[in-house]
Amino acid sequence: MLMDDSFELAPSGLAVLASDGSFTRVNRAFRDWIGFSEGELLGSGSVGGKRFAELIEGNGDSFFADLSEALAQCEEIADVFLLWRGASGQALPAYVHFALRRGGVGAPAAIHLAAARGESRALQEAELERGKRAAEQLAAIVANSGDAIVSVDPQGAVLNANRAFSEIFQYEPVEIAGAKLADLIVPKEDRAQYEEKLRESFAGPSKARIVRRRRKDGAGMDFSLSTAPIRDESGDVAAISMIYRDIAPLTRAAEHIEFLLREVNHRSKNLLAVVQAVARQTARLSPSPDDFIESFMARLSAIGCSHDLLVSRDWRGVQIADLTRNQFGQLDDEARDRIAVSGDFVEINPRAAESYGLALHELSTNAVKHGALSAPGGSVELRFSLDRDGKFYTLTWRERGGPAVRAPARSGFGGTVLTRMAPLAIQGESVLDFTPEGLRYRLSAPLAEIMMG
Template sequence: MVAELRRRLDEAEETLRAIQEGEVDALVVRPSDRQEEVFTLEGGTASYHAFMEAMDLGAAAFDSKSRLLYANKTLRELFNLGVGIVQTADLQDALDDKSRETVTGLIRQAGEAKRTAEIRLVGGPQDLHLQVTAAPLRIGLDTGLAVTFTDITARVRGAAAEASERAAHSIIASANEAVVVCDLDGIVTHANAAVAGIYSGNPIGKRFEDVIPLVLLDTTGLLRASDLVALAVGGASVQGIEATAPEAPRVKDLLMSAAPLRVGSDKASGCVITMVDLSQRKAAEKQQLLLMGELDHRVKNTLALVLSISKRTASTEDTVQGFQSAFSGRIQALAATHNLLADRSWSSISVSEVIAAEIEPFIGQSQSRLQLEGVDALITPRAAIALGLVVHELATNAVKYGALSVEQGKVQVRVSLQEGEDFMRMDWLEVAGPKVAPPTRKGFGQTVITRSMQYMQNGGAELEYAPDGVRCSIRVPIEDVVNA
């Protein structure tokens, strides 16, 4: 269509040039609906008027003072001027200010050589793009101008469509998501580089459902890939459909969207399908479910531990006040370790942090009373909770009866890991305290110390009431020592 318009325009311009320069005396016109006609260009304007009427282009003749002499039927129809004689003012009124200025300037400049410009004719059912050509013309003894108006709307729209398509190609190519364009039959016409993660071959020219076999989730099997194409081609947009691509080389979890493809009209000429990689989101969802399950498990275990502490504390205390003090102290010790672990998203934690959190309520800022060695080892949350309870009971006993009950008393903690052993050793030593004697009865605190680390066979603790100070050797299972 565009090529044909250009050919016809070139022919018309060449004809006008030949007339202007006196190279022809007559013209033969072959209209499609009647016999060919011969027009002579000699002897006045009548023949020239007849020739202009036979032209498919809008044409007008102006005298040397830019007054309109004649406008053919095609021009009158193009500008919706009706029948009869057309005046210069009529032609000017049919143009907007910008187009009128363009045409007037063109006529003024074309006195010696041909001039060409483009204008836009608005106000009709649709805007028209016209190419206006003005050239000097001799009609008989008079000198004037021949002006033609060629409808190039199809060419302009074709160029705009090409530019739009190029822009669309650029957008599709630069998109991070996989984008596929299909025609009305569901044949893939365009695909960007991201599609390679879903289909390893060249998808162009193949049916979409054959290129990317999909399983659409939560659609009870009624909706398939071909249905997405059919819906989009039919004018409906589909968004947010989760799907899996079992045969995809890399990306298997997808979020599908399909929309009609409209270029230059309201009618769909195909569809655009976007496939967003859900791999990371799916992995995050799995991690979230895992964390929720871990949290549920952890909460249940903690509640069971709290219940056990409450029951065992009550069985070893003689008064309500004694129970409240012992129970609240143990729950606070449990909470202190939980707070540390929460700050680290329940990852590994150092032994020194656990000891500092549990013993701080007893010694405050008097860190000189606590001597630590080799306590930078990292342990898992499970071991940290158990160790926190053990340290709390040891500190409580030291404050009541042991080294921390006197001003000069100190506690030494040494952590060591021997090659070949299946546990990490932590030794608690009380020095410079009062003389120690074994308790007359076994309390719950002793049970906490000796049993808390026994959740695995290679864990545990031995408590010794030596006269010069309490000693406790704690074994942390090697499985709970990070990077051991």
């Protein structure tokens, strides 16, 4: 009875054929699929049943003859694709497994078949292919990950490790496989923590934890460790996956951020001090509020130009040529064309950039308002030069062709910047001459004071 139930209730279409191809037995799945009743397939009373050849699209008799001949030789043929002709006339794709079962002495042989729906088979194969591709992609991700990924059995022996694990911990693959992970990379003082982490992993994925591990050469490294169980088909833990992420870049980034915050705090105080000095001196020497606002805003803009360059360079200093172009950006094209810039262009530090920026702003603004650039034929020669020993750096400004020059009765803020603020900030010296031919200015400083350290 049990055998009959298994045959009748099987999910695949099952049938038994006599040697002439007539059906002698069919199960419910086969009947439902083909669309014929058991009586129609097997026959009842004087009415004959269906023959296998009648249910095959194409030349069924020829197909059955070839099948019988092949089974006589090998007795079993798997995965034969064919099209059933259902009761509704619809073609039904199928994959069929045939087996020849010989009877006892004098008993005829029978052909047993098990049929699976073709569309189901295609879906299964597509699903298997998707699963295969997903597994291959996952394997590629693990293999090429920059994180050290390793799996261990429940006792802590290494099952698999990716390339990054070998590279980071400096072990050859043959040294890793089968070894105890604790013996390879866990310092003795951290063994208890490691064993606890291993036990926790049996319950489920664990949150990342900062741990200390050891390379083959004995050097210690800090990692963010994440673990997760790998379960078998029965749900038991077969292995533990561990992902070690090197946190040294994060540590360096945090240290850099802390350094930048200190720098911002320091530079903000310095900048405020400069702005306060500019405001006080500009206010003291301005004849009217409107003149103060105009001069103060122009000087703030000059400071801003220098800082824009420094920010774009991450405060790593600026090229003196770039700083000069930026400061002269306030001038019109005709005035800029009359300034000849030449010499030795070096990279200077942020403190020097602020000083040179203010000096160049005051020189160019004065030249446009009162000096050589205020007259049609006037010109300016700006030169940067290193001395022969490479110890001092000098800015030289010479004006020609402008109106007659006379020394002012009193020094304004521009003169204060050129003769006091700029040289003091870079431990240098300056000379400001009001010669009849045109204004002359020289700012010289030790190279060590203005260069990036």
